Amino acid sequence: MKKILLVIAAITVLISCNKAGENEYIVTGTIKGIADGKSVTLEVQDETGALKPMDTVKIEKGKFTFKGNAKEPEMYLINIETVQGKIPFILENGDIEMNINKDSINITKVTGTYNNEELNSYKDKGIAIQKKMMKFQKDNTVKMTQAQQTKDTVVMNSLRKEYSKFQDEFVKQSDEYVGSHPKAFIAALIIEGMFNQMAPDVTKIKKFYDGLDKEVKDTKHGKKIKKQLDELLKPVVNVDKVEIGGVAPDFSAPNPQGKTVSLKENMGKVTVIDFWASWCKPCRAENPNMVTLYKEFHAKGLNIISVSLDEDGTKWKEAIAKDQLTWAQVSNLKNFEDPIANSYGIKLIPSTFVLDASGKVVAKDLRGAELKAKVAELLK
Structure with a gap:
């Protein structure tokens, strides 16, 4: 009888650890230093890029919780009353957790689901490149200023060329990620962003899109990529x-x-x-x-x-x-x-x-x- 009770207890613990039910999300945030009763808003961008509030809850005992159902993954934002900045994350079914520092909201890690873990990994690599870029700017600010004052185009062009390499690193990071993560939702977001370049590489975009898993292709963003590709690949008229x-x-x-x-x-x-x-x-x-x-x-x-x-x-x-x-x-x-x-x-x-x-x-x-x-x- 005791063994049966222990098994039941163990199962109960396992169930309690995985709080969200099937086809359900639970977003739990923990934040210190913010008074209870302050509002937390769940926001999403509409087609025009404007932010639209989708749900609002109150902070209680340093925590807030959103519950609901996500038909497919989508990028959302958490906006906390009196806190500067917002927390981007991917809303998808599952248990999503945030441990937030109100004074450094931009470094919040969102964990618990596949796509949010992938977003963390992708952002970390981007931040590493950004830090190198900022160091280069700091180390060469005086040099660039002097070159501009003396109109030394050789030095200016050399510094600009070196600086442009960081942009190449960002592009390489994105390309490598998309090519190696066909199941990741952010791969679709990255591909979609490629259309915003002055001269989009349609061949590359199509190759990356073709490599995505069907589940990602079937999202709203995947369908949008397909529609844009179809338009671009149609014969040009007149x-x-x-x-x-x-x-x-x-x-x-x-x-x-x-x-x-x-x-x-x-x-x-x-x-x-x-x-x-x-x-x-x-x-x-x-x-x-x-x-x-x-x-x-x-x-x-x-x-x-x-x-x-x-x-x-x-x-x-x-x-x-x-x-x-x-x-x-x-x-x-x-x-x-x-x-x-x-x-x-x-x-x-x-x-x-x-x-x-x-x-x-x-x-x-x-x-x-x-x-x-x-x-x-x-x-x-």
């Missing part, structure tokens, strides 16, 4: 019409008020055609630069017409208002099936075409300082 030196094809589409607006009626001394979408994070990040550009040069002859590849009209209009885009806006709300995008051979956004007064394409895919310099040059 690309000869939009090469530099060619005349930009005219187009027309509805504006947010439903009125048909054309390129021809929005031409200036210089015209920028901007392809974007409310769900495109790099596009939204670039919009403040476009706003500044328009304010500075519109009176001198710059016009912009933005073509959105949105499908949801409400989100499109909300993004226009939020980002304060005051120039011409049009969209057929057909995503990458938009006929204007097809006629211009658009495979990635953001994408820009700079036209002179005659409608000739004089530059493509410039952003930020490069776009500003080109517009200033044309308006001299």
Whole structure:
């Protein structure tokens, strides 16, 4: 009888150690120095990159707990009232634990599930590269300053070349990780980020995507990668019409008020055609630069017409208002099936075409300082 009781007790201990049930998550955080009753919010990014609160609990006896069900892994953030910074982690079914130092929240380790352990490992390697990069900056700040003051381009270029090697290390780390961790959810996040480069290596992206496990491919992010690859690998339509030196094809589409607006009626001394979408994070990040550009040069002859590849009209209009885009806006709300995008051979956004007064394409895919310099040059 005693043996049976011992076995039952042992089983009870095992069950209590694995608190989350099947298809359930329990996120437990321990934090010292924060008063009971303070709020802890579980946040996630929406399609536009804005943070959206999903759940809120209170701290009790230095701890907080979130419970629920995760259909698939997703990157979430923990936001603690009165604490500066947020804790990124992967919300997935299982027991997830955080031991938090309120004064060093950025070094919080999230443990207990496969994808969070993998995230820790990936971050640790990135931090090691970052520390080397910071040491290089500290060791060479004086040298770079002196070179800039004396206009010693040999020294400046040499230091920049050495510094760029750290970026190469980050790329190598990501490539090696994705290639060796086909089951890891963050592999999909890394691949997805590769589309944000100025000139994405589609061959490499496809190779990495093909190597992912089906379970990762079936996540929202895996499906998004597949959709972007399908768009990029489709034959380019009418690309000869939009090469530099060619005349930009005219187009027309509805504006947010439903009125048909054309390129021809929005031409200036210089015209920028901007392809974007409310769900495109790099596009939204670039919009403040476009706003500044328009304010500075519109009176001198710059016009912009933005073509959105949105499908949801409400989100499109909300993004226009939020980002304060005051120039011409049009969209057929057909995503990458938009006929204007097809006629211009658009495979990635953001994408820009700079036209002179005659409608000739004089530059493509410039952003930020490069776009500003080109517009200033044309308006001299």
